[in-house]
Amino acid sequence: MAPSLTPGRLGRVLAAVAVAAAAGVYAVATRGGGPAGGVGILVGLAVALLAAGLVMGRPGPVAFAIVGLSSVYLLGQIGQPVNLGATALFAVALLVVLELGWWSTESGVPVAWEGAAIRRRWWALIALAAGGGALAFAVGLAGVAGRGTSPVLFGAAAALAPAAAWAVVWSTKTVTRR
Amino acid sequence: MSWRPAPKLHVYVALVAAGFVAGLASGRVEPVALAAPLALAVAVGLAATRPVDLEVAAALSRDRVTEGDTVALDVTVTAPCGLPYVELAVELPAGVSVRGPGPARGVSLRTGEQRRLGFALEARRWGSFDLGEVVVRARSPLGLLEAEGHHPGRLSLVVYPRPQTLRRLVRTRQTQAAPGLQLAAVTGDGIEFADARPYTPGDRVREVNWRITARRGALWVNQRHPDRSTDLVVFLDTFADTALPGAVRAANSLVTAYLAQRDRVGLIDFGGTLRWVRPGMGLRQQYLVIDALLATRVFPSVAWKGISLLPPRVLPPKALVVAASPLEDDRALRALVDLRERGVDLVILEVSPLADVPAPTDEVAALARRLWRLRRDVLRDRYRVLGIPTVEWREGTPLAAAIEEVRAWPRVSRRVG
Numbered sequence: 280m281a282p283s284l285t286p287g288r289l290g291r292v293l294a295a296v297a298v299a300a301a302a303g304v305y306a307v308a309t310r311g312g313g314p315a316g317g318v319g320i321l322v323g324l325a326v327a328l329l330a331a332g333l334v335m336g337r338p339g340p341v342a343f344a345i346v347g348l349s350s351v352y353l354l355g356q357i358g359q360p361v362n363l364g365a366t367a368l369f370a371v372a373l374l375v376v377l378e379l380g381w382w383s384t385e386s387g388v389p390v391a392w393e394g395a396a397i398r399r400r401w402w403a404l405i406a407l408a409a410g411g412g413a414l415a416f417a418v419g420l421a422g423v424a425g426r427g428t429s430p431v432l433f434g435a436a437a438a439l440a441p442a443a444a445w446a447v448v449w450s451t452k453t454v455t456r457r
Numbered sequence: 458m459s460w461r462p463a464p465k466l467h468v469y470v471a472l473v474a475a476g477f478v479a480g481l482a483s484g485r486v487e488p489v490a491l492a493a494p495l496a497l498a499v500a501v502g503l504a505a506t507r508p509v510d511l512e513v514a515a516a517l518s519r520d521r522v523t524e525g526d527t528v529a530l531d532v533t534v535t536a537p538c539g540l541p542y543v544e545l546a547v548e549l550p551a552g553v554s555v556r557g558p559g560p561a562r563g564v565s566l567r568t569g570e571q572r573r574l575g576f577a578l579e580a581r582r583w584g585s586f587d588l589g590e591v592v593v594r595a596r597s598p599l600g601l602l603e604a605e606g607h608h609p610g611r612l613s614l615v616v617y618p619r620p621q622t623l624r625r626l627v628r629t630r631q632t633q634a635a636p637g638l639q640l641a642a643v644t645g646d647g648i649e650f651a652d653a654r655p656y657t658p659g660d661r662v663r664e665v666n667w668r669i670t671a672r673r674g675a676l677w678v679n680q681r682h683p684d685r686s687t688d689l690v691v692f693l694d695t696f697a698d699t700a701l702p703g704a705v706r707a708a709n710s711l712v713t714a715y716l717a718q719r720d721r722v723g724l725i726d727f728g729g730t731l732r733w734v735r736p737g738m739g740l741r742q743q744y745l746v747i748d749a750l751l752a753t754r755v756f757p758s759v760a761w762k763g764i765s766l767l768p769p770r771v772l773p774p775k776a777l778v779v780a781a782s783p784l785e786d787d788r789a790l791r792a793l794v795d796l797r798e799r800g801v802d803l804v805i806l807e808v809s810p811l812a813d814v815p816a817p818t819d820e821v822a823a824l825a826r827r828l829w830r831l832r833r834d835v836l837r838d839r840y841r842v843l844g845i846p847t848v849e850w851r852e853g854t855p856l857a858a859a860i861e862e863v864r865a866w867p868r869v870s871r872r873v874g
Contacts, residue, residue, distance in 0.1 A: 391558035411494025422486025
C-alpha cells in the first residue's frame with residue numbers, strides 16, 4: 280500500500296527529486312566526453328524511476344535510481360583528473376536523495392509524528408550529510424595521495440574489503456541479538 | 458521485541474560494496490568516495506543502536522458508552538533505553554474510529570522516559586467490541602534496524618444504541634392488572650374521567666358527581682380509567698443481516714420508552730438461534746434487554762422455527778408484540794402470521810432494507826428493484842388485511858412518525874383464519 284500523500288511526505292518527495300535532478304544535470308554538465316544525449320536520457324530515466332518509486336512508496340526503484348546517477352557521474356569522470364570537492368558534494372547529494380527517499384516510503388499508514396521526532400530526524404540527516412561529505416573528501420584525498428603506490432593500496436583494500444564486510448555483518452548480528 | 462535488519466540496511470551495504478568493488482576494479486577513487494557517506498551511515502547507525510525494550514499499557518476512560526459518544530484511550534509507553542523513532546498504532550474494530558490525527562502516532566523517547574498518548578475514539582455503531590492490539594514499531598537512529606511488537610490491549614468497549622425520544626407510545630388493546638402509566642380501557646380507580654353512572658350502594662361519596670345529581674334528582678357517580686401497565690414484547694427478526702442495525706436501534710428506543718413508563722418489557726430474538734428475555738421492568742431489565750440486543754448476531758440456519766418453541770411466560774396474555782423485521786425471511790413471516798392467528802396484539806415495524814440496496818445501474822436492475830418493491834407492497838397489504846398494523850420505518854427517520862402511524866391505525870380485534 281502506498282503511503283498517503285501528506286504535506287510533509289510531499290515535501291520530502293519533491294526535495295529528493297529536485298536534488299536528484301540537480302545532481303544528474305551536474306553529472307551531465309561535467310562529463311569528460313561522449314554523447315550528451317544518451318547520458319541525458321539515462322539521467323532522465325533515473326530521475327523518473329526515483330519519482331515513480333517515491334510516489335508508489337517503493338524503496339527499490341530509489342536504490343536503482345541512485346545506481347543510475349552514480350554510473351552517469353562515474354562514466355563522465357573517466358579520463359579526467361579527480362575533482363575531490365565535486366565528488367564529495369555528489370556523494371552527499373546521493374546520500375540525501377537516498378535518505379529522503381527512504382523516509383518518504385517507510386510507512387504505509389499515515390503516522391502523526393511529534394515535532395521533536397521530526398526535528399531529530401532532520402538534524403540526523405544534516406549531521407550525516409556533513410559527516411559523509413567530509414569522509415568522502417578524506418577518502419578521495421587519501422586515494423589521490425596514494426596513487427603512486429597503487430599496487431600496495433590495491434592489496435590493502437583487497438584485504439580490508441572482506442574484513443569490512445565481515446565487520447558490518449558482525450555489528451548487525453550483535454545489535455539485532457540484543 | 459528485538460531488532461531485525463531493515464531493507465534499508467541491505468541496500469546501503471550493497472551500495473557500499475558496489476562502490477568499493479568498482480573502485481578496486483577501476484583503480485579510481487571516485488566510486489569509493491561516493492560510497493563513503495553510505496558506509497558512514499551504516500557504521501554510525503549500527504553503533505548508535507541501543508537495545509529495544511518498550512513497555513506499553515492501554516486504558517479506556519469508560520468501557521460503556523452510547524453511540525456517537527467519544528471515549529479516551531490512553532496508551533502509555535515507557536522506554537528503559539532511549540528510542541528515537543517509535544510508532545504506535547491502535548487496531549480498531551469496525552464501528553469505532555479515531556478522531557483527530559489518526560490511529561498511528563510517532564514519538565521520540567529518551568532513556569527512561571514515559572509518554573502517555575491520548576486517542577479520542579468515537580463509537581459510531583452499537584455493539585460489544587474487543588479493541589485490537591497496540592502495534593509498536595521502533596526504528597534505530599538511522600532506520601537501519603527495525604522492531605515490531607504487538608501488545609494485546611485486552612480492552613472491551615460496549616456501545617449502546619442511542620434511543621430516539623418517543624413522546625407517545627403504541628397503546629395495547631388490553632392492559633395488565635399492575636399499576637402503570639397507561640390508561641386502561643376499562644373503568645375503575647384512577648384519575649382520568651371515563652363516564653358517569655347512577656349511584657349504587659357501596660360507591661364512595663367522593664365519587665358523586667354533584668352537577669349531574671342536581672340535574673337528574675338522583676345520585677350519580679363518576680367513573681374513571683385506571684392507570685395500568687402493559688407488557689411489551691419486542692420480536693426481533695434476525696434471520697437476515699439486512700437492516701439489522703436499524704432494527705436493533707428501533708427495538709432499543711421502544712424498550713427504553715416503555716420501561717420509562719413502568720411497563721414490563723421482554724425480547725424475542727427470532728433468527729438462526731432463538732433467544733428470549735422474559736418480560737420484566739426496571740433498570741435491571743433494561744440492561745438485560747439491551748445486553749441481549751448487543752449480542753444479536755445473524756447465524757445462518759436453514760432449520761424451520763416456529764413460535765411454538767417459545768415458553769408461555771415469554772409471551773404473556775394481553776401483551777403487545779412489536780415485531781421489528783425487514784420482512785424478508787419466510788420463517789419470520791410465517792411466525793408473525795402465527796402470532797396473529799393466536800390472537801396476539803401484534804404490530805409490525807418494517808425496518809426497510811431499501812437503504813442497503815444499491816441504486817440500480819441499468820434497466821434490468823431497475824425493473825428487478827421495482828418488482829421487488831411491488832412484492833413487498835403486496836406482502837404488507839396481506840398483513841394489513843389480517844388486521845396487523847404494518848408500518849414502514851427507515852433508519853435515520855424519526856421512529857415517532859412510525860409510532861403515530863400505528864396509533865392512527867384502527868386496531869380492532871378481528872378474527873382471522
